[in-house]
Amino acid sequence: MDEEIDIEFEFDFEAKLGPLGSFLQRLALDKPLREEWNRDRARAIADSGLPAGDQQLLLSGDLAAIQRQIAKESGQAMVWICIWIR
Amino acid sequence: MGSGSLTVVGTGIALDAHLTTEARAELEAADVVLGLVADPVAQAWLARLNRNVRSLHRHYREGRDRALAYEAMVDEILAEVRSGKRVCAAFYGHPGIFVTPSHEALRRARDEGFPSRMLPAVSAEDCLFADLGVDPAACGCQSYEATDFLLRRRIVDATAALLLWQVGTVGRRGASGEAQPAGLPLLVESLLERYPAGHEVVVYEASPYPGIDPIARRLPLERLTAADVTALSTLYVPPLEQRPPDATALERLGLS
Numbered sequence: 001m002d003e004e005i006d007i008e009f010e011f012d013f014e015a016k017l018g019p020l021g022s023f024l025q026r027l028a029l030d031k032p033l034r035e036e037w038n039r040d041r042a043r044a045i046a047d048s049g050l051p052a053g054d055q056q057l058l059l060s061g062d063l064a065a066i067q068r069q070i071a072k073e074s075g076q077a078m079v080w081i082c083i084w085i086r
Numbered sequence: 087m088g089s090g091s092l093t094v095v096g097t098g099i100a101l102d103a104h105l106t107t108e109a110r111a112e113l114e115a116a117d118v119v120l121g122l123v124a125d126p127v128a129q130a131w132l133a134r135l136n137r138n139v140r141s142l143h144r145h146y147r148e149g150r151d152r153a154l155a156y157e158a159m160v161d162e163i164l165a166e167v168r169s170g171k172r173v174c175a176a177f178y179g180h181p182g183i184f185v186t187p188s189h190e191a192l193r194r195a196r197d198e199g200f201p202s203r204m205l206p207a208v209s210a211e212d213c214l215f216a217d218l219g220v221d222p223a224a225c226g227c228q229s230y231e232a233t234d235f236l237l238r239r240r241i242v243d244a245t246a247a248l249l250l251w252q253v254g255t256v257g258r259r260g261a262s263g264e265a266q267p268a269g270l271p272l273l274v275e276s277l278l279e280r281y282p283a284g285h286e287v288v289v290y291e292a293s294p295y296p297g298i299d300p301i302a303r304r305l306p307l308e309r310l311t312a313a314d315v316t317a318l319s320t321l322y323v324p325p326l327e328q329r330p331p332d333a334t335a336l337e338r339l340g341l342s
Contacts, residue, residue, distance in 0.1 A: 021127045024295045028101040028131065037297045063293055063301050064316055067125065074126040 018073025020054045020066065090167045092195040093174050094188045096181040096207025097123055101131050103296040104208040109176075110135065112205065116174035118166050122159070122187075124178045124318070125294055132176060142175075142187075152186075159187040160194065167200050180209035184231065184251060210320060211249065213292035217300045218322060220247060225325040232256035232321070236272060244280050248323040253289075254315045265317040273321075274310050281323065283308035288322040289315055 017025060027034055037044040045058045057066050093112045098104020105113075113119055113132070119139040121132050133139050145158040166173045175181070181188045182204050195202040211229065215222065226246035232253045234240070242248060250256075250273070257269020267273075277287075284306045291301040303314055307323070315321075336342040 017126060017130050021130070024298070025101070025127050025131055028103060028127075028296045034297060041297075058298075061299050063291065063295075063298055066295070066298060070126055076126045076129070 016074070018070065019050050020057065021070040021074055023048055023050055023054070023058075024066075024070070089200075090170045091172050091201040092163065092167050092191060093172075093202070094181045094192055094204040095174060095176050096179055096205070096209070097121075097128065097132065097176055098208035099179055099210060099213050099292045099294055100208075100296045101128060101294070106205065106207060109205050109207060112174050113176060115172065117171040119174045119176055120159075120163055120166065121176045122178065122185075123176065128178065128294060136174075156187040156190065160191045163187070163191040164194055164198075167195055168198070180207045180212075181205070183209045183211070210251075210292045210318075213300065214249070214290055214320060214322065217292065218288060218290065218302060220322070220324075222247065225328060232273060233258075233269060236269060236276060239276075242280050243329075244326045245329040247325050250321040250323070253321045254317040254319045265312070265315050265319070267312050267315050270310070270312050270315065274307065277307055277323065281307055281326065285326070286324065288324075290320045290322050291316050291318045 027037060033044065036047075042059070045055050048055065048058075050058070054069065057069055093116070095109040095112050097109070098106075113135045116136060117138065119132065119136045120142050121129070121139055122142045123129055123132055129141065142159045142162065145155040145162075146152075163173060163175050175188060175191060177185050177188055179185075188204065192202050192204060214220065220227075224247075226243065227249065228240075228242060228246055229249040229251070230240050232250045233256050235250055236256070253270065253273065254265035254267055256267045256273050258266055286304055287307050287310060289301065289303040289305070289310070293300040301316065301319070305314065310321075333342070
């Protein structure tokens with residue numbers, strides 16, 4: 001049996017996203033930005049106003065590293081949905 | 087306040103790009119949204135759709151048996167329905183695929199006479215077929231939860247594709263914030279009884295962000311280790327050789 005320790009996976013709906021998370025949310029919602037991204041990704045990243053480290057992450061396309069940075073800058077956890085096996 | 091109802095929706099994998107019109111309408115119209123999505127960006131996006139949104143994540147505890155967390159989630163959903171609200175429960179991906187509390191909440195709400203339904207959505211499996219270029223109809227496709235696959239010694243047809251879900255938590259019953267595939271060596275051992283050591287498998291994770299590529303790590307089965315999997319990884323095992331058609335069946339069906 002795993003030991004239960006008191007760490008909550010709490011998401012705060014009022015919490016602000018960091019720069020990278022905000023940019024990716026904008027990329028999902030802003031059609032002109034997404035079109036620019038699809039046409040010239042390097043240019044869209046250069047024009048993003050993101051810190052150099054975040055721009056490097058986007059250029060690398062490393063999804064796992066991007067997710068870690070989003071969690072870190074927002075101070076929130078990444079949580080996945082699982083089924084319980086009976 | 088109405089007499090209480092429950093609609094269970096899926097948010098899809100990639101934010102707005104995957105949300106159906108029907109699900110959006112429910113999310114926007116609900117008195118309260120109880121959400122269980124996978125990352126902070128999705129959480130912030132969900133809060134834009136309905137101001138009265140609340141997370142179900144607080145029921146997870148590191149190491150706590152997930153069954154207890156799911157029971158608490160169901161209780162919270164049902165309490166809102168019983169109070170007369172139009173409740174929308176929103177889950178990451180498809181709400182009916184690999185989501186225990188969605189099915190249980192619906193079952194109880196129906197038993198208690200409340201109008202209840204589930205809406206379909208884009209699942210991680212849908213993304214996998216698109217991203218890896220796999221057609222499940224080509225050779226057939228088997229799909230198992232990784233721990234269940236081991237515990238029940240599921241029978242595999244190696245001439246059909248095999249999908250193993252939740253390899254990032256294989257062998258663990260508790261919740262965790264990171265991949266902890268304690269049972270991965272046993273899983274590889276089990277697969278090596280059925281597939282050659284050099285058989286190429288794909289560790290896959292759909293991208294939750296439009297414009298960002300998914301993870302698709304190809305490697306020989308024998309080299310698969312914990313370092314290769316993330317918390318959300320799915321293992322795709324391609325089929326071996328195509329199974330030849332049965333001559334008798336061909337003849338009886340008039341297809342020979």
